[in-house]
Amino acid sequence: xxxxxxxxxxxxxxxxxxxxxxxxxxxSINNLQWYRQNSGRGLVHLILIRSNEREKHSGRLRVTLDTxxxxxxxxxxxxxxxxxxxxxxxxxxxxxxxxxxxxxxxxELSVKP
Amino acid sequence: NAGVxxxxxxxxxxxxxxxxxxxxxxxxxxxMYWYRQDPGMGLRLIYYSASExxxxxxxxxxxxxxxxxxxxxxxxxxxxxxxxxxxVYFCASSEWALDPTDTQYFGPGTRxxxx
Numbered sequence: 001x002x003x004x005x006x007x008x009x010x011x012x013x014x015x016x017x018x019x020x021x022x023x024x025x026x027x028s029i030n031n032l033q034w035y036r037q038n039s040g041r042g043l044v045h046l047i048l049i050r051s052n053e054r055e056k057h058s059g060r061l062r063v064t065l066d067t068x069x070x071x072x073x074x075x076x077x078x079x080x081x082x083x084x085x086x087x088x089x090x091x092x093x094x095x096x097x098x099x100x101x102x103x104x105x106x107x108e109l110s111v112k113p
Numbered sequence: 114n115a116g117v118x119x120x121x122x123x124x125x126x127x128x129x130x131x132x133x134x135x136x137x138x139x140x141x142x143x144x145m146y147w148y149r150q151d152p153g154m155g156l157r158l159i160y161y162s163a164s165e166x167x168x169x170x171x172x173x174x175x176x177x178x179x180x181x182x183x184x185x186x187x188x189x190x191x192x193x194x195x196x197x198x199x200x201v202y203f204c205a206s207s208e209w210a211l212d213p214t215d216t217q218y219f220g221p222g223t224r225x226x227x228x
Contacts, residue, residue, distance in 0.1 A: 030213035042117070042203055042219030043156070050214070088155060092213060100171065100210070101217065103148075105155040 004032075004089040004104030012110040019076040021107040023089030024069075030092050032065055032072050033101065037086045046074075046087075081113045114139050117220035119204050125226045126194045134189040134223050136204030144210035145187035146171075146217065147179060149200040156203065162187055163210040194227045201225070 007022045023032070031050050035043040049056045049065045049072065056063045062075040076083055086108045090101040120135045138145065146161040148171075158171030160179040168179050176198060178190045187206075191198060201224050205217040 033216060035217075040222075042221050043205075043217075044219070045216040048214060048216060100158055100161060102158075102172075103156040105153060 004091050004102060006087070006089060006104045006107040008107060009105070010108045010110070012112065013079055015079060015081055015111055015113050017079055017111075019079050019083070019109055019111070021074045021087050021109070023072045023074070023104055025072075025089075025091045025104075026070065028067075032063075033090045034061075034063060034072075034074050035088045035090060035103075037088065037106070039085070043088065076109075079109075079111045081111050083109060084111045085109060116140065117204055117206055117218055119202075119220040119223050121223060122221065123224050125228065126191075127228050128195060130194050131190065131192050132194065133191075134202055134204075134225075135186070136188065136220060137186045138204075138206040138218070139185065140206060140208075140218065141184070142206035142208050142218070143184070144207045144215070145181065146205040146207075147177075147187070147189045148203045148205065149173065149198075150203060150222075151200050159189065159202075161210065194225075196227045199225060199227045 004025045033048045034046045037043045047058045049063050060077045065072045086106040088106045090103045117138045143164045147159040148156040157173045162168045162181040165184045180188045201222050203222050204220040207215045207217045
């Protein structure tokens with residue numbers, strides 16, 4: 001079963017605009033991570049936010065976490081054509097002693113030049 | 114460093130055939146994983162190995178077996194392939210699965226078609 005669900009499933013924007021993707025999850029977590037996948041490639045880790053953090057930045061990325069709503073958002077500012085990719089959230093539930101990550105279905109982002 | 118490597122990149126099988134997907138990592142990671150990715154389904158964990166000598170089932174283990182050959186290598190075997198196993202398979206590794214801040218490094222994937 002999917003722990004994380006991303007919204008929207010697909011997003012198309014113009015270069016220079018901001019892109020916001022949302023992730024909702026079902027159970028209490030230790031951390032939430034965001035990964036990116038370029039077409040035909042493996043996933044690449046972007047950022048990790050701990051359950052006791054509310055916001056985290058990394059370059060043009062801003063991640064927020066609201067544990068009361070069991071949701072997270074990923075904001076990419078000043079998007080570039082190279083940001084075109086699928087973005088996945090991944091969670092590790094507190095009950096999970098095996099260290100397994102559970103991935104959402106992803107948001108497909110298209111940035112048009 | 115090559116990171117995580119997978120072979121083969123592409124494979125076509127007939128129903129009932131067997132094959133082994135190979136994965137190796139050169140980052141001295143303790144933990145390794147096998148996922149499958151299907152359209153609209155995200156990534157689903159098949160098996161993982163938290164450390165050398167241990168393997169555990171993930172979300173969708175049926176029809177698969179794994180071997181943690183050594184610390185570097187983790188193989189996935191399909192004993193009797195079925196069309197439902199048509200998918201893209203990703204291997205990943207991480208330093209230590211039991212660390213809550215652990216992050217995973219992915220290979221480039223194997224695209225498998227079962228006819």
